[in-house]
Amino acid sequence: MNIPYALCFLAAEPSRLLAMAPVDLAIVIIYFALVLAIGFYMKKYTQTGEQFFMAGREMSAWIAGLSFISANLGSLEMMGYAAGTYENGILVGHAYWIAAIPAILFLALVMLPFYYICKTHSVPGYVKLRYGEAARSLSAISFAVMTVLMSGINMYAMAVIMKVVLGWNIHFSIWVSSLTVAIYVAAGGLLSAIFNEVLQFFLIWLGCLIIPIVGLLETGGWEGMVARIAANFPGQDFTHMWRSTGTFDNPMGIRWEGIVFGWGLAISFGYWCTDFLIIQRVMAAKDLRSAKLGTIIGGFFKMIVPLIVILPGLLGRAVLPFELVSEPVAQQTGQHSYNEVLPLLLVRYCGPGLLGLGVTALIAGFMSGMAGNVSAFATVWTYDIYQPLIKKKASDAHYVRMGRWCAMLGVFASIGTAYLVMGFRSIIDYAQVVFVFFIVPMFGTVVLGMLWKRTTPAAGFWGLLAGILASFFLWLWVRLDPAAIQYVALSPDAKLGMADNIYRAMWTLIVNVVVTVVVSLFTKPKPAHELKGLVYGMTEIPSEGHFPLFQRPVFWAAAVGIGFVALNVIFW
Amino acid sequence: MSDKKHFISIWFFIGVLLAVYGVLIFGAGVWELFNPTPSQVIMRHLHAGIWWGLLLAAIGAFYCVKFRPGKE
Numbered sequence: 001m002n003i004p005y006a007l008c009f010l011a012a013e014p015s016r017l018l019a020m021a022p023v024d025l026a027i028v029i030i031y032f033a034l035v036l037a038i039g040f041y042m043k044k045y046t047q048t049g050e051q052f053f054m055a056g057r058e059m060s061a062w063i064a065g066l067s068f069i070s071a072n073l074g075s076l077e078m079m080g081y082a083a084g085t086y087e088n089g090i091l092v093g094h095a096y097w098i099a100a101i102p103a104i105l106f107l108a109l110v111m112l113p114f115y116y117i118c119k120t121h122s123v124p125g126y127v128k129l130r131y132g133e134a135a136r137s138l139s140a141i142s143f144a145v146m147t148v149l150m151s152g153i154n155m156y157a158m159a160v161i162m163k164v165v166l167g168w169n170i171h172f173s174i175w176v177s178s179l180t181v182a183i184y185v186a187a188g189g190l191l192s193a194i195f196n197e198v199l200q201f202f203l204i205w206l207g208c209l210i211i212p213i214v215g216l217l218e219t220g221g222w223e224g225m226v227a228r229i230a231a232n233f234p235g236q237d238f239t240h241m242w243r244s245t246g247t248f249d250n251p252m253g254i255r256w257e258g259i260v261f262g263w264g265l266a267i268s269f270g271y272w273c274t275d276f277l278i279i280q281r282v283m284a285a286k287d288l289r290s291a292k293l294g295t296i297i298g299g300f301f302k303m304i305v306p307l308i309v310i311l312p313g314l315l316g317r318a319v320l321p322f323e324l325v326s327e328p329v330a331q332q333t334g335q336h337s338y339n340e341v342l343p344l345l346l347v348r349y350c351g352p353g354l355l356g357l358g359v360t361a362l363i364a365g366f367m368s369g370m371a372g373n374v375s376a377f378a379t380v381w382t383y384d385i386y387q388p389l390i391k392k393k394a395s396d397a398h399y400v401r402m403g404r405w406c407a408m409l410g411v412f413a414s415i416g417t418a419y420l421v422m423g424f425r426s427i428i429d430y431a432q433v434v435f436v437f438f439i440v441p442m443f444g445t446v447v448l449g450m451l452w453k454r455t456t457p458a459a460g461f462w463g464l465l466a467g468i469l470a471s472f473f474l475w476l477w478v479r480l481d482p483a484a485i486q487y488v489a490l491s492p493d494a495k496l497g498m499a500d501n502i503y504r505a506m507w508t509l510i511v512n513v514v515v516t517v518v519v520s521l522f523t524k525p526k527p528a529h530e531l532k533g534l535v536y537g538m539t540e541i542p543s544e545g546h547f548p549l550f551q552r553p554v555f556w557a558a559a560v561g562i563g564f565v566a567l568n569v570i571f572w
Numbered sequence: 573m574s575d576k577k578h579f580i581s582i583w584f585f586i587g588v589l590l591a592v593y594g595v596l597i598f599g600a601g602v603w604e605l606f607n608p609t610p611s612q613v614i615m616r617h618l619h620a621g622i623w624w625g626l627l628l629a630a631i632g633a634f635y636c637v638k639f640r641p642g643k644e
Contacts, residue, residue, distance in 0.1 A: 026596060031589070041580070350613065356596075
């Protein structure tokens with residue numbers, strides 16, 4: 001959910017921040033060689049559809065969980081949110097706590113059992129079982145198009161960053177990184193993607209953790225850092241999560257109800273509970289308990305990601321001897337922009353070797369996100385579009401071949417999108433809106449389907465469509481008349497951008513839920529026997545009561561929940 | 573954990589990579605220690621490369637041994 005910040009990179013002017021030594025280059029090359037080797041090694045273990053698309057459904061909780069969070073850490077998460085933190089302060093950290101943890105725990109304890117027990121291959125697959133072909137086609141086609149589009153945009157953004165940070169040729173970056181992902185996903189399918197994501201998880205953490213450690217040593221700990229920020233930027237609150245959210249007078253221009261209901265409910269639950277890109281990882285777990293535990297493990301690591309993303313953004317405010325500026329200003333004045341805060345800290349703290357590890361961590365982040373897109377696209381295309389709409393009856397081997405080709409073609413389509421973006425940058429704006437707000441109505445549609453047996457197939461389709469259209473209408477309204485933000489965000493003081501997106505998500509979910517409920521009341525529900533394994537009250541969920549307390553998902557969910565509350569209180 | 577039964581564990585691959593990286597980063601840190609060059613790196617006196625390289629090598633070696641191929 002880092003798109004607004006991440007896409008700022010696309011306006012960056014080429015320059016070069018880092019100069020790598022031979023040892024740094026060796027570290028990057030070894031990484032590329034190993035991920036390719038894993039892909040080829042896994043090929044012989046992915047011969048059936050179940051192995052290729054679902055990794056054989058035999059992943060342990062730890063592997064599923066680390067892969068789950070690694071796929072999310074991908075794209076431009078680290079640099080985008082570090083930049084956002086430099087600009088807006090610790091408020092951006094809500095993305096990791098209230099806009100993640102409740103939704104992740106809800107997925108683990110409430111929604112995942114239905115996804116897992118019905119043995120579907122995908123989220124659109126669940127929509128098909130619950131609502132029928134029309135709703136499935138709408139969700140699958142939207143997901144496939146958006147996945148390719150976002151993958152291409154992220155790919156281009158990554159290449160721009162490589163050019164800005166390292167001076168690498170933009171075409172070289174696009175082709176080398178995307179072909180590497182295409183090869184290892186096409187060869188080893190989801191299994192290869194998951195294994196590489198676990199590897200990438202370690203690299204991301206070990207490559208980035210050095211910055212906050214050395215940074216805090218330089219500032220004399222957290223208190224020292226806060227004191228430096230206060231001295232450098234007097235009168236501005238960059239280090240409190242909630243204290244300044246009683247009004248719109250804070251760096252993000254958002255009030256508490258927007259954070260709680262728009263960001264923490266609509267966007268967060270939409271993304272974490274219905275975006276197949278990440279859910280696919282835990283659906284590949286060997287049993288339901290492992291899937292739940294994996295999700296909770298992912299939640300724990302999500303909760304501490306601010307250590308390597310938010311803290312560096314704050315350290316930038318504390319230690320950099322110059323002030324960073326927005327991208328347009330940077331282009332005019334030649335100053336460094338917010339987006340360069342993480343590379344600038346890498347240069348500040350990392351000598352030869354460590355610099356290579358840090359750069360590899362950034363590349364690993366991009367590639368894990370890209371692989372997530374490609375593997376999810378291959379599954380949804382093959383099982384939710386190609387099989388039902390184009391070739392209904394074919395052998396399992398045929399669908400595996402289609403999946404392998406699809407991984408390659410998905411990457412080539414993404415490369416095409418990347419080049420399209422170079423020519424028409426306004427596409428980014430549209431893609432962001434469509435991507436973010438397609439998944440919000442998906443949440444309302446899916447969760448009502450899971451928890452309310454009265455929800456009808458017609459309501460599933462029309463509720464989803466109404467939600468998507470509502471999000472488009474609200475976006476268009478504010479774009480044509482910026483003053484309309486006072487109605488969308490309930491105040492003329494709200495700022496366009498992040499706050500605008502968050503409030504629009506809230507209205508989108510409300511429209512989706514209201515239409516789904518109303519249409520359900522006037523149309524015919526499915527017979528009870530067709531709802532078994534799909535709906536609460538009609539599904540037998542395996543008991544975990546015979547496991548010791550510390551092996552039960554609910555125990556660890558409670559522990560993560562307590563950590564979440566404690567962090568919010570500590571950084572209030 | 574079925575990933576142990578069928579194929580080389582992912583933890584072994586991670587161990588190999590971290591061990592190699594640890595040696596490279598430790599080596600670069602030691603080289604810098606004895607051949608200091610002009611640099612814009614702050615807090616150089618901490619020699620982060622040396623201890624971070626050692627940490628990576630230790631984690632990598634642990635994973636390599638614990639999850640080596642053929643070990644049940």
